[in-house]
Amino acid sequence: GAVVSQHPSWVICKSGTSVKIECRSLDFQATTMFWYRQFPKQSLMLMATSNEGSKATYEQGVEKDKFLINHASLTLSTLTVTSAHPEDSSFYICSANEDRNSPLHFGNGTRLTVT
Amino acid sequence: GENVEQHPSTLSVQEGDSAVIKCTYSDSASNYFPWYKQELGKGPQLIIDIRSNVGEKKDQRIAVTLNKTAKHFSLHITETQPEDSAVYFCAAISNRKYSGGGADGLTFGKGTHLIIQP
Numbered sequence: 001g002a003v004v005s006q007h008p009s010w011v012i013c014k015s016g017t018s019v020k021i022e023c024r025s026l027d028f029q030a031t032t033m034f035w036y037r038q039f040p041k042q043s044l045m046l047m048a049t050s051n052e053g054s055k056a057t058y059e060q061g062v063e064k065d066k067f068l069i070n071h072a073s074l075t076l077s078t079l080t081v082t083s084a085h086p087e088d089s090s091f092y093i094c095s096a097n098e099d100r101n102s103p104l105h106f107g108n109g110t111r112l113t114v115t
Numbered sequence: 116g117e118n119v120e121q122h123p124s125t126l127s128v129q130e131g132d133s134a135v136i137k138c139t140y141s142d143s144a145s146n147y148f149p150w151y152k153q154e155l156g157k158g159p160q161l162i163i164d165i166r167s168n169v170g171e172k173k174d175q176r177i178a179v180t181l182n183k184t185a186k187h188f189s190l191h192i193t194e195t196q197p198e199d200s201a202v203y204f205c206a207a208i209s210n211r212k213y214s215g216g217g218a219d220g221l222t223f224g225k226g227t228h229l230i231i232q233p
Contacts, residue, residue, distance in 0.1 A: 004158075034221075042225070043224065044159070044204070044223050046221070093158045103149055103161050104149065104161070104221060106160070108157050109156070109158040
């Protein structure tokens, strides 16, 4: 089945630094990947849609300059949290599917802690 | 936009009993309904899905039913086991939103914490 790999699984960084999270589709090509954020005991909230070869589409209220997304190849999307602050601490999860008619598969998430 | 309601928020059942989680959706254009299981510290895992052209789908101990008229769908887990303990999310995808470009149209319910009592 389709596998989505996310790295790192957890990261601790200091306030003001930037952190990059990678999302890879291991056995399929994904022209579109999706980035979610999840707070403790809450549901997943879509942050942005990553499009290969073009700009990402951000959901309302998500700062595109804060959360930089790069989808440089058909198997890799990256999310960079710039100038991180403690309130950016969260669980970030990516997902992808082979095409619009295929199920969405999720990575195992990245736990970001900003101190 | 689409709105997905999920109940209950917490469900505790005895091992071996059945568990039922219910979701309703608002957008009649929604045509795909996946269910995800999320264990602590991990990403959601797809466990079963159903499309709007069928009313029921079963995979071993897990089944999903869909009532398009009433706009609700349910997850049924039979013969529950300790490893079924997790948070379960339902979701709906509106074909209308999906084809419009941009977001994937996947709207999640708020989740159900399923606890299997030994």
